[in-house]
Amino acid sequence: MTTVLDGKKTADALMTDLKNTVTTLKAQGVTPALAVILVGDDPASAIYVRNKHRRAESLGIRSLQIQLPKTTTQAELLGRIADLNADSAIDGILVQLPLPAGIDEQAVIQSISPEKDVDGFHPINVGRLWTNLPGVVASTPYGIMALLAYYQIDVSGMNAVIVGRSNIVGRPMAALLLNHDATVTMTHSRTKALAEKTRAADLLVVATGRPEMITADMVKPGAIVIDVGMDRNAAGKLVGDVDYAGVAPVAGAITPVPGGVGPMTIASLMIQTVAIAKRRVHEQQ
Numbered sequence: 001m002t003t004v005l006d007g008k009k010t011a012d013a014l015m016t017d018l019k020n021t022v023t024t025l026k027a028q029g030v031t032p033a034l035a036v037i038l039v040g041d042d043p044a045s046a047i048y049v050r051n052k053h054r055r056a057e058s059l060g061i062r063s064l065q066i067q068l069p070k071t072t073t074q075a076e077l078l079g080r081i082a083d084l085n086a087d088s089a090i091d092g093i094l095v096q097l098p099l100p101a102g103i104d105e106q107a108v109i110q111s112i113s114p115e116k117d118v119d120g121f122h123p124i125n126v127g128r129l130w131t132n133l134p135g136v137v138a139s140t141p142y143g144i145m146a147l148l149a150y151y152q153i154d155v156s157g158m159n160a161v162i163v164g165r166s167n168i169v170g171r172p173m174a175a176l177l178l179n180h181d182a183t184v185t186m187t188h189s190r191t192k193a194l195a196e197k198t199r200a201a202d203l204l205v206v207a208t209g210r211p212e213m214i215t216a217d218m219v220k221p222g223a224i225v226i227d228v229g230m231d232r233n234a235a236g237k238l239v240g241d242v243d244y245a246g247v248a249p250v251a252g253a254i255t256p257v258p259g260g261v262g263p264m265t266i267a268s269l270m271i272q273t274v275a276i277a278k279r280r281v282h283e284q285q
C-alpha cells in the first residue's frame, strides 16, 4: 500500500501547536510579525502571498503585506527593506520571487538582515545550513523534512536523489538531507542517464518545473517520492513534476500535487517566523 504524504493535513496539525506558541508569546509581550513584499502583478505570486497572509492572520501573527508596482526600482525596493530591517517590531522579512526583470535578485536577498531573512536565502543563512549550524532554512526543504518527520520517516543512511539544483529547493534540500545523514546525489538538466540515478533512490525529491517528467520506470519500487513541482499540463490541469497516476502504485510513499509540499512551505514560513520572534522574549528580559 502506498502512503500518501498529506501536506495539507500535516500543515494543519503543525499549525494547531504553533497557534498555542503564538498565544504564549503574545502573553509575554511579543507579537510575531512577518513582512511580505510583492513586486509586480504575477498572478501566481499574488495567490501565494495572499495565502501566507491568511495563514499568518489565522495564527495571530501580525502580517504586513507590502504590494509594490512592477515599475518599482531596485533602489526603492532596497529602501523599503532597509526600513523593515530597522523596525524592531518586525521579525521576518521576505520578498516574493520571482522579481520583475531589471531587479537584481541577489542584491535584494543580500539586503535583508540575515536575522530577519525568514526565507533563508541570504548567503549567511545558506552558509550556516551547509555548515550544519542553526539558522533559518528555505521554507520548501524545511517543510519537506517536517513532512517526513510527521510520517516518522528517518532519512539516515538512505540514498537520496534530488532532481533540480535551484537555490530555493534543490541545493538547500541537499544540505538538509546531508545534515540528517542521508547519502545525497544531486542531478539536474545536464545529468547523463538520469533514470539510472533516480532508480537508485530510496528517497527521490523532484523540483524541476517540467510537468510529469518522472515516470514509473524511473522509480525504485517502494521509494519515497517528494514532488515539489507545480505545473500545468497540456490540458491546463495542475500537475507536479511526477506522473502521479503512474508512479503512485510503484512508490512506497508519495506527495500529491496539490496538497503535498505546497502547504508545508507556508507552514514552515510560519514556524520559522515564530522561532525568530522567540528571540525577542529573551532580548527584552
Ligand SMILES: Nc1nc2c(c(=O)[nH]1)N[C@@H](CN(C=O)c1ccc(C(=O)N[C@@H](CCC(=O)O)C(=O)O)cc1)CN2
Residues within 6 Å of the ligand: 048, 094, 095, 096, 097, 098, 119, 139, 140, 168, 230, 238, 257, 258, 259, 260, 261, 262, 263, 265, 266
Ligand atoms: N520568497 C519566496 N518566493 C518563492 C517561494 C519561497 O519559498 N519564497 N516559493 C515559491 C512559491 N511559494 C511560496 O512562496 C508557494 C508555492 C505554492 C504553494 C502551495 O501551497 N501550492 C498549492 C497549490 C496552489 C495552486 O493551486 O496553485 C499546493 O501545492 O497544494 C505554497 C507556496 C516560489 N516563490
Ligand SMILES: [Mg+2]
Residues within 6 Å of the ligand: 007, 227, 256, 257, 258, 259, 260, 261, 262, 263
Ligand atoms: Mg503540493
